[in-house]
Amino acid sequence: xxxxxxxxxxxxxxxxxxxxxxxPVIGLMINMFLGGKFKERTIGAIGASASGLSFxxxxxxxxxxxxxxxxxIIPLAEWIHIGELQLDWTLRVDTLSATMMxxxxxxxxxxxxxxxxxxxxxxxxxxxxxxxxxxxxxFNLFIAAMxxxxxADSYLMLFVGWEGVGLCSYLLIGFxxxxxxxxxxxxxxxxxxxxxxxxxxxGDFGFLMAAFTMFWTFRTVTFSGVFEQVxxxxxxxxxxxxxxxxxxxxGVTGKSAQLPLFVWLPDAMAGPTPVSALIHAATMVTAGVxxxxxxxxxxxxxxxxxxxxALVGGITALFAATIAVGQYDLKKVLAYSTIxxxxxxxxxxxxxxxxxxMFHLVTHAFFKALLFxxxxxxxxxxERGHHHxxxxxxxxxxxxxxxxxxxxxxxxxxxxxITFWVFLVGAVALAGIPPLAGFFSKDEILxxxxxxxxxxxxxxxxxxxxxxxxxxxxxxMVFFGAPRHEAAAHAEESPPVITIPLIxxxxxxxxxxxxxxxxxxxxxxxxxxxYESFHMHLHPGEFNLQVALISTGLALxxxxxxxxxxxxxxxxxxxxxxxxKGLGPIFTGMNRKWFVDEIYEALFINRxxxxxxxxxxxxxxEFWHDWFHDQVIGKLYSTGARILAEPIDLxxxxxxxxxxxxxxxxxxxxxxxxxxxxxxxYALAVFAGVVIILGYLILA
Amino acid sequence: MIPVSYYIILxxxxxxxxxxxxxxxxxxxxxxxGIELMLNSANLAFVAFANQYQMLSGQIFVFFVxxxxxxxxxxxxxxxxxxxxxxxxxxxxxxxxxxx
Numbered sequence: 001x002x003x004x005x006x007x008x009x010x011x012x013x014x015x016x017x018x019x020x021x022x023x024p025v026i027g028l029m030i031n032m033f034l035g036g037k038f039k040e041r042t043i044g045a046i047g048a049s050a051s052g053l054s055f056x057x058x059x060x061x062x063x064x065x066x067x068x069x070x071x072x073i074i075p076l077a078e079w080i081h082i083g084e085l086q087l088d089w090t091l092r093v094d095t096l097s098a099t100m101m102x103x104x105x106x107x108x109x110x111x112x113x114x115x116x117x118x119x120x121x122x123x124x125x126x127x128x129x130x131x132x133x134x135x136x137x138x139f140n141l142f143i144a145a146m147x148x149x150x151x152a153d154s155y156l157m158l159f160v161g162w163e164g165v166g167l168c169s170y171l172l173i174g175f176x177x178x179x180x181x182x183x184x185x186x187x188x189x190x191x192x193x194x195x196x197x198x199x200x201x202x203g204d205f206g207f208l209m210a211a212f213t214m215f216w217t218f219r220t221v222t223f224s225g226v227f228e229q230v231x232x233x234x235x236x237x238x239x240x241x242x243x244x245x246x247x248x249x250x251g252v253t254g255k256s257a258q259l260p261l262f263v264w265l266p267d268a269m270a271g272p273t274p275v276s277a278l279i280h281a282a283t284m285v286t287a288g289v290x291x292x293x294x295x296x297x298x299x300x301x302x303x304x305x306x307x308x309x310a311l312v313g314g315i316t317a318l319f320a321a322t323i324a325v326g327q328y329d330l331k332k333v334l335a336y337s338t339i340x341x342x343x344x345x346x347x348x349x350x351x352x353x354x355x356x357x358m359f360h361l362v363t364h365a366f367f368k369a370l371l372f373x374x375x376x377x378x379x380x381x382x383e384r385g386h387h388h389x390x391x392x393x394x395x396x397x398x399x400x401x402x403x404x405x406x407x408x409x410x411x412x413x414x415x416x417x418i419t420f421w422v423f424l425v426g427a428v429a430l431a432g433i434p435p436l437a438g439f440f441s442k443d444e445i446l447x448x449x450x451x452x453x454x455x456x457x458x459x460x461x462x463x464x465x466x467x468x469x470x471x472x473x474x475x476x477m478v479f480f481g482a483p484r485h486e487a488a489a490h491a492e493e494s495p496p497v498i499t500i501p502l503i504x505x506x507x508x509x510x511x512x513x514x515x516x517x518x519x520x521x522x523x524x525x526x527x528x529x530x531y532e533s534f535h536m537h538l539h540p541g542e543f544n545l546q547v548a549l550i551s552t553g554l555a556l557x558x559x560x561x562x563x564x565x566x567x568x569x570x571x572x573x574x575x576x577x578x579x580x581k582g583l584g585p586i587f588t589g590m591n592r593k594w595f596v597d598e599i600y601e602a603l604f605i606n607r608x609x610x611x612x613x614x615x616x617x618x619x620x621x622e623f624w625h626d627w628f629h630d631q632v633i634g635k636l637y638s639t640g641a642r643i644l645a646e647p648i649d650l651x652x653x654x655x656x657x658x659x660x661x662x663x664x665x666x667x668x669x670x671x672x673x674x675x676x677x678x679x680x681x682y683a684l685a686v687f688a689g690v691v692i693i694l695g696y697l698i699l700a
Numbered sequence: 701m702i703p704v705s706y707y708i709i710l711x712x713x714x715x716x717x718x719x720x721x722x723x724x725x726x727x728x729x730x731x732x733x734g735i736e737l738m739l740n741s742a743n744l745a746f747v748a749f750a751n752q753y754q755m756l757s758g759q760i761f762v763f764f765v766x767x768x769x770x771x772x773x774x775x776x777x778x779x780x781x782x783x784x785x786x787x788x789x790x791x792x793x794x795x796x797x798x799x800x
Contacts, residue, residue, distance in 0.1 A: 679795070
């Protein structure tokens with residue numbers, strides 16, 4: 001009852017809300033136009049402080065909301081006024097959007113600070129200040145776009161932010177666009193960016209269709225306008241709402257990397273690690289969950305759609321968790337884990353457990369950002385070790401070294417103690433061991449699922465088991481045992497600019513569960529005011545001891561299994577994965593991501609290439625060029641030109657002028673004989689003429 | 701009183717002689733003489749009729765005709781002299797450069 005009982009009006013800073021967008025925009029402007037003259041640290045400081053100021057505004061919003069639960073709607077500028085469509089740039093500050101603002105700017109600021117150190121350390125960086133500047137411009141742009149997304153008051157404004165974050169995602173995945181995954185010249189990173197962008201286009205198509213259908217049905221796209229009419233429309237046109245929600249789900253699967261559009265997220269790990277943490281773990285990918293939570297009145301009106309959303313979330317959670325088990329790349333494991341956790345959130349909001357979904361969204365932002373950032377720290381540490389070797393002449397070979405390969409790590413616990421501890425905190429939080437943040441949020445989802453949707457509960461519980469297993473596997477492989485590569489043996493701990501944000505995030509991961517403790521439900525009450533304004537009632541999720549025991553037991557069991565396989569007898573250099581012995585082809589399936597990329601390639605990409613080839617070779621070249629242009633138009637023209645040239649031009653037009661000339665020639669030939677040159681003849685003619693005229697005058 | 705028809709007949713005979721002279725002679729000077737003869741035959745007809753009708757206008761006309769004839773002779777003789785200088789001949793048939 002922490003927030004809900006204060007009813008007196010207190011300080012009200014809502015008018016400052018636009019600054020939450022303006023600060024990052026100012027930051028990016030400064031860095032974009034003046035950054036060329038700044039030093040590296042200055043650029044980073046400007047970027048981080050722009051995000052930090054945004055965070056301050058978010059804090060002020062939360063303080064204001066604490067006293068004024070209804071929130072506020074802040075008009076900013078006129079936008080589109082066409083006929084019935086009356087849209088303005090309007091910011092909506094309510095408890096739901098403020099939660100997102102606080103989370104995005106808070107985690108964002110920590111990651112900005114981390115990025116100052118990380119980008120400097122990145123081996124690909126090579127003191128290229130232009131890159132550094134560009135990175136922070138994109139980062140601030142992302143914060144601004146994400147703020148537009150969460151503060152939007154209409155679906156169209158939300159779409160602006162939605163596209164904005166998608167653009168930043170594309171720009172940052174392909175940040176090292178001229179390199180491949182290992183930093184050699186290549187196009188892999190650029191292709192990964194394109195893949196993300198294209199997969200998101202499919203989702204955005206769904207979003208747009210949803211928005212169009214919505215305008216067609218409701219004649220408005222503002223949240224309040226739509227939600228007020230939901231009950232009425234649900235009775236008259238339930239099909240329209242079903243279509244809207246399902247199209248919206250397509251958008252969600254794109255942005256939040258759910259089945260079937262999740263394939264872009266693992267490849268998105270091509271971006272620098274802070275990008276993976278900020279965009280592809282903590283904030284942007286949760287936009288889909290936020291969208292469903294925001295559109296709760298719509299989804300609640302159509303239980304069929306809710307079932308589909310929950311099922312998509314559940315299947316994704318399980319599917320991605322199994323893939324994560326079979327990965328060797330440090331960041332890929334976390335990427336699939338993110339997909340899986342997003343599946344948890346989507347399943348939760350799909351079942352109508354909006355608070356549980358949002359709660360998990362926030363805690364996941366903490367521990368997944370933490371995990372990614374510490375993975376980045378591990379990679380930097382190993383790279384430093386590799387660098388150290390190269391300098392000390394032990395290793396002269398230019399072998400291709402992948403600093404993210406877990407098979408080459410091991411024993412990093414002693415070399416990088418801070419990173420180890422914070423990674424451990426993140427992993428335990430993710431695995432759902434009490435009393436860390438992940439336990440409370442995940443358990444709330446599981447408890448809700450247990451009540452609302454048993455099949456999804458089963459899937460989520462198994463996914464939770466896998467989650468604990470792959471995190472255990474990762475910890476044992478990376479931090480325990482003996483180093484399996486010289487670079488890992490010489491790894492060095494990261495500087496404070498990197499470890500301090502990690503410690504902050506680790507603290508949040510530990511205490512994040514306080515947000516919505518069972519029996520207290522402060523987060524539920526916090527969000528209640530938003531949902532009440534939509535005429536929805538939230539029921540506080542009940543703590544289910546049985547569910548909590550089962551999930552904790554499963555998590556501990558999974559960690560025990562992972563210890564059995566990877567901890568008891570440390571992974572050896574060049575050894576086959578212990579799971580591969582036991583599971584054989586199943587492990588290959590997990591490792592190869594169940595061949596989803598290959599299936600998509602066969603089903604869609606190759607068909608698309610076939611279509612493109614068909615269009616270019618058959619339709620464009622053979623039909624249009626060879627047949628239509630050459631045969632039809634070309635022949636038609638040459639035939640037409642011949643007809644015009646031979647019979648018409650040569651025959652008629654030339655004939656007329658030639659015969660005219662001939663007539664005059666003949667005539668003049670005849671008359672020239674009259675011109676004798678003898679004066680007498682002329683005189684005679686004059687004389688004869690006079691005689692004739694006179695004769696006529698006299699006789700007539 | 702001599703009847704006017706005599707003058708007219710004489711005038712006609714003179715005009716015919718002049719015209720034939722113009723048409724058939726090749727010497728340019730003789731052609732000029734033919735033209736003069738025709739002009740003077742016309743003059744004769746004018747004065748005859750003026751006398752017949754007692755109108756002075758016919759006689760005045762004769763003065764004009766004589767003036768014109770004098771001018772024409774002056775121009776014509778100048779032409780003939782120039783042609784002679786160029787061609788060493790005044791045969792009009794030699795001057796047929798404009799033959800078609």
